[in-house]
Amino acid sequence: MILFFKMFAIFVVEKFLTRFFYNYATIHENLHVRIRRRFGASMSLKYGMLGMAALFRSNYEHSVVPTSMQKSTKELHRLTSRMIQLELENDAISPWIKLAGLWELLNYEYFDGILSSYYAHLNQAASVVRLALGSNTIDILKLSGEQTFDLRCIAWADILSSMALARPTLLNYESDIHNRPQYDDSGDPDKGVEWVFGCPDILAILMARTSALRHACISFEEKVECGHEIQQLVCDWKFRPVPAQRSALRVARVASQEIWRHAAILYIHQSILKSDSSNPVVRNSVKLIIQIASTLIPGVNPDCFLAVPYFIAGSFAAVQKDRYTLRSRILTSGNEGFLRHLVVALDDLWKETDAKGRLTTWSERYPPRIVF
Incomplete structure (x- = not known):
C-alpha cells in the first residue's frame, strides 16, 4: 500500500490525472478516498492499479525509470490477469468487484496496445455486466453511483x-x-x-446506434435513411459545456x-x-x-484524448498535407503503445488506398490491428 501511494504521489498531479481523466477536477476532491477503497477491494485491483501507475510512469518518465521497474510493470500485468481469472471463478466475489478488476486490466492493455488479450477480456467483461445487471441492455444516461463507474467505462470500451x-x-x-435530466451532471463523477x-x-x-444500424437486418436503403437521421441528430445536438476554472480550458x-x-x-x-473522401460532408x-x-496544444488535455477522432479523420484524408497533420496529431498526443498501432494502421490504409485508387477503411482489416 505504501509503495503504491509513493508511486502515485510522485506522478499523479501533473501527468497521471490529466491524462487519465478528461475532466480530472470532477473527482479531485475525493480521489484519495476512492483510490484507497478501490485499492483494498481485491487483489486484481491492487495489482491492476499498481500496474497502471507503473505503466504511465514508464511511458512518461523514461530517464528516471530503471529497467527493473519496466520489467516489474509487465509482471504486475501478468499478476492482474492471473488474479482476475481466479476471481471470476469465485462466486463469493461481487460481480461489481469483478468488473472493477477487469476494467483495470483492460485499461492497462488498451494503453499498452496489447490487442489480443484486450478484446478477449472485453468479452469477459460483457459477460460479467450481464450478471451484474441481469440484463444485456444498458441505459448510459440512467446509470448512476460510484459503483457503476467501471460499468460505464466498459460500455464506452464496447462502443x-x-x-x-x-x-x-x-x-x-x-x-x-x-428526455434527459434538466440539471447539468457533467461535473458528477457518478x-x-x-x-x-x-x-x-x-x-x-449515437455512435452505439450507428454500430447497431450497421449490423441491422434491413435493406441498404433503410440503413441510409436511418443513417441520415442519426447524422442530423449529431449535427444539431447542443452540447452542455464542460466546466473548467481557466477560460482557455473551457474553450479547448x-x-x-x-x-x-x-x-x-x-x-x-x-x-x-x-x-469516400470526395463526399462534401x-x-x-x-x-x-x-x-x-x-487551436489545441498538442499532447496535453484535452488533445491527449482525441487520438481516435484524429485516426477516423485521417482514414478519410486524401491530401498529403492533411494526412501528415493528422498523423502528427496522433503521435504527439501521447507515448502509449496503442497510438503507435493507430499510426502504423493509417500508413497502411493510405498505401492501400493510393495503390487501389479507392478508399480502404480500417474495418476491412483482419485480424484487428488497432484499438479505439
Whole structure:
C-alpha cells in the first residue's frame, strides 16, 4: 500500500490525472478516498492499479525509470490477469468487484496496445455486466453511483471496439436522449462517460446506434435513411459545456466536443453511407477536425484524448498535407503503445488506398490491428 501511494504521489498531479481523466477536477476532491477503497477491494485491483501507475510512469518518465521497474510493470500485468481469472471463478466475489478488476486490466492493455488479450477480456467483461445487471441492455444516461463507474467505462470500451472492429456491440445501448435530466451532471463523477473520456454522452449513444444500424437486418436503403437521421441528430445536438476554472480550458473543451461531433459524422459515412473522401460532408468534417485541432496544444488535455477522432479523420484524408497533420496529431498526443498501432494502421490504409485508387477503411482489416 505504501509503495503504491509513493508511486502515485510522485506522478499523479501533473501527468497521471490529466491524462487519465478528461475532466480530472470532477473527482479531485475525493480521489484519495476512492483510490484507497478501490485499492483494498481485491487483489486484481491492487495489482491492476499498481500496474497502471507503473505503466504511465514508464511511458512518461523514461530517464528516471530503471529497467527493473519496466520489467516489474509487465509482471504486475501478468499478476492482474492471473488474479482476475481466479476471481471470476469465485462466486463469493461481487460481480461489481469483478468488473472493477477487469476494467483495470483492460485499461492497462488498451494503453499498452496489447490487442489480443484486450478484446478477449472485453468479452469477459460483457459477460460479467450481464450478471451484474441481469440484463444485456444498458441505459448510459440512467446509470448512476460510484459503483457503476467501471460499468460505464466498459460500455464506452464496447462502443469504441464495435467501431474499430466493425462488429456489433457486445451489449445493447438504449437511451431516451430527448428526455434527459434538466440539471447539468457533467461535473458528477457518478454519471456518464464524458468526464472520463471527453466524448459527450449523447455522441457515445449515437455512435452505439450507428454500430447497431450497421449490423441491422434491413435493406441498404433503410440503413441510409436511418443513417441520415442519426447524422442530423449529431449535427444539431447542443452540447452542455464542460466546466473548467481557466477560460482557455473551457474553450479547448468546446473544441474537443466539436471534434468528437465530426468524428461521429465520419463514422456514419464510413459504416452506413459508405462514402469516400470526395463526399462534401466527409471533406468538410475532415477539414474542420484539422482546423479545430490546430487551436489545441498538442499532447496535453484535452488533445491527449482525441487520438481516435484524429485516426477516423485521417482514414478519410486524401491530401498529403492533411494526412501528415493528422498523423502528427496522433503521435504527439501521447507515448502509449496503442497510438503507435493507430499510426502504423493509417500508413497502411493510405498505401492501400493510393495503390487501389479507392478508399480502404480500417474495418476491412483482419485480424484487428488497432484499438479505439
